[in-house]
Each structure stands twice: as structure tokens, then as C-alpha cells.
Amino acid sequence: MRIVDMARREINAKTDIAFEYEEIKEGRKVVALRFRITKNPRADTPDPLRDDPRLARLVARLTAHGIAEEAARAIVQAHEPELVEWAASDLARRLKGKEKIENPAGWLRKAIEEDWRPQTTLFSQEQAQARENEREAERKRQEHEAKTAE
Template sequence: MITKENNTLIVKSNKLIEASYKLTAGEQKIILTLSSKIKPEDEEFKDYEFKIKDFIKLLGIKNQAKYAEVPQVTKELMRKVFTIKEEDREIQLSWLSSVTYLKGKGIVVLRFDPNLKPYLLQLKSRFTSYNLTNIIQLKSGYAFRIYELLKQYERIGQRTFDLEELKCILGIEKDRYTLYADFKRKVILKAQKEINVKTDLSFDFEQIKNGRKVTALKFIITNTTNQNNAIFQIENNNYIEQVKNIFDEDITPLEAEKIHKTANGNIYLIKEKYLLAKNQKKIKSLVPWIIKALKEDFKPPIPKEKVDSFNNYEQRKYDFDELEKKLLGWK
């Protein structure tokens, strides 16, 4: 069932992410949801139960008359064989070893193929992880694959693929999308539109040509989480007053500008560090402390060595929860 369990991580071997295969969006959601149920301590795959009604929601089937489609979906998934390339061999694998429908209980039970253990269990290195909620809303099967391939290189910020290599990884047959324009429109641009709106990543891409022919793509990868969370970021020229209004104490326009610059214009961060300062007993000088807190990203509790003595002004008694709500604009 897609509830709080969406917050659990999906952890996959990079070999599995780069394997050559193609799944529909519904099939991707099944595999990813199963993957999210694996616990770090698991040494063997388990049986994973779904209520049929939840399974149908996962597949996006809205008409109850189509419940009969579910066994066909899992049967097709059982048939999907894919290839993982190791240094000395190529391995053909299936995703599932069994699917069981419990009659009269409205439950379907799935189990991963045991040959997938090296790629999903007890991973210590060369893996990629992300939250199921970051990807579950995608509707294009290619978008799921491209997201994972870019997530691998998120910290690097870019990744280049030979065009034919990328098509192979995505499981695209050699006689399909032979024209680059079709591949760009139906695969890359379609995936880009979804990923940039529905996930924690966004990407742009550059076309690399050999003569007039596009032979490779360079993806430029951005994590949009911080951008989406910076809901208080200043977008106008009145930032000096907005920063000063956060403080109960008087600060100069120059001090406000320094704070604003240190926070890269993120009002949310300034308010966060100011709340943190209010919860300290003694700080010698408020503005320098805030600037240092922004630079070093102080988090509660603050180590003693980071706190100076502070007695410039009389400390007020604060209800921290109420103050937080007020400063964050909740009241």
C-alpha cells in the first residue's frame, strides 16, 4: 500500500540501474515499491503482500471492471527478461520468481527472483539510493530509467551518454526511433518534462555532434530540493527591510545586506538561524553569530565551542514553538 512506506529508500546497485531493460510505468512502480520494502538488514528476499485494491491504485487502474487486468500485468512482468553486464559475463535475469493470488482475501504476494540478491541486498558500495516519493508520480517508463541514470551522477552534476549506448540501456529496439528527432521528442523531451516537474531532479541536455549527426547527449543535472524548499527566498528589491523585519533587535542596513548575501537570499535560512540564536542562552554579538551560523549551517543542539558570550541586550523569554510559527509565517 502506498502510504508512509513511500518515505523508505530505494537502494539499487549501479549495475542494475545501468542494465538493459524496458518496463512500462506500471511495471516500474511494482518493482520500485517492492524495492522500497527491502530493509538494510535483509539477507534474503521476502514475500511482499499487497491488497488488490491498493495494487490497482499503484497501476493506475480506475475502473473496477478492469480488476481482471491485474493478473495479466504480473504475468507480463514475469516474462520480462533483462541483461546485466559484468566484467567477465552477461547475466540474463527475471524480476520476479513468483506471484501468488490469495483467493477470497483480495491479496497478491510477490517475491523477487533470488538471482537479484547481489544487486538489491546488503549493498556496501557502488549503489544509488533515493526516496520512492521522488519518482512514484512519473507516467513514462523512460522517465523512470532516465531519472535513475541521472541520480547516479547527481553530485557530479553532469553525465554524457553515447546515443546508441543510451538507447540500449533504455531497452529501445534498433529499428525504433531511428531518427534522432523522434528519439528526442518521444523519449528525452517527454522524460524531461515529467522529471523536471515531478521529481527532486531537473535536467537540461546538450547535443554532441559528429559532423551534422547527433552522436551523444550531455545531461546537466540539478537537484531542485533546496530550490523548492526556499519558499521565503527574496524575489524583489526590498530585501533589506525583509531581513530587518525578522529581527526583534535593531540591525543596520549594512548588517542586513551581509546576512542576506551570506544566505544567498534565502529568507527561510535566515529565519531558521535567528530562531536558533533565540534559543541560545548567551551570544556575544548577534549578527556575526547569525553569519557564522549560515556559513557553517548550525543545527540544534549547538556545541558549546560555537557559542560566544552574549549580553548586548536583555534576553526575552520565548515560547519557542510559538516564535517559530510566527517567524515562519504560520500565524
């Protein structure tokens, strides 16, 4: 009955109908199946992944790298889209650059779950702040010169 169970899970998850079945046996042998078909209440609930094209694209990118669709949907729902986008782009860049990644799906999942994005160090944050302060000081100096020149 594994085949019927697989079909039931897929139909119940993806359509507006749901079904259950009962095995009718004679002794240990299954001689018939009785199906009960009902309206699927889960299909009426809004699906943010279906409604948001960006999230649907992210699911498609993850499945293209070998992650199962249900796992991809769970990952996209659990993590911020920017992180998922970064990880998928980084994997594509690495594969295009001929880097050997034996299990791209595993690499991608781990990169998302552990957030492998480059982190800015305190030193680089201080440097960026210093550059911003210099630009602001230069802008104020130029404004002051423009006022005194008038």
C-alpha cells in the first residue's frame, strides 16, 4: 500500500480534495480498497509561497540544486529570503567556478541553516564609519566654503 500512501500524501497536499482508504481483506490478503473522498480544508488556507513569486522562485532555485520540494518550502518559510538568495547564488557561483562540491543540496542546506554569509568585522565596521565621517566632514566644509564665498 506504499504506492497508494504516496499518492494520498501528494493529492492531499496539492489539491482541493483529500482521500482516505480502507483495505478490505479476506484473511491476510487485500482484495479491495474502499475510498472516502472529501473536500480538502488545507487547500483553502492561503499559501504564502504560492502567493509571493519571489518565495516561489527561491523554492524553485533550491529544488534545482537537489533539495526536495517539501524541504525547500520549509527552508524558505523558516529563513529570511535574503539569506536563501545569498546561499543559492553563492553555490551557483562556486559551481560555475569549477569548485568541487560533492553534495550541493547538503552544502546549500547547511549554508542556509548556519548562515554562512560573510560577517563584517568590528574593524571593517569602524573603517566604514570613519569613511562616512570623513565624507560628512568634507560635505560640511564645502557647504561652509560655499556660504562664505557668497
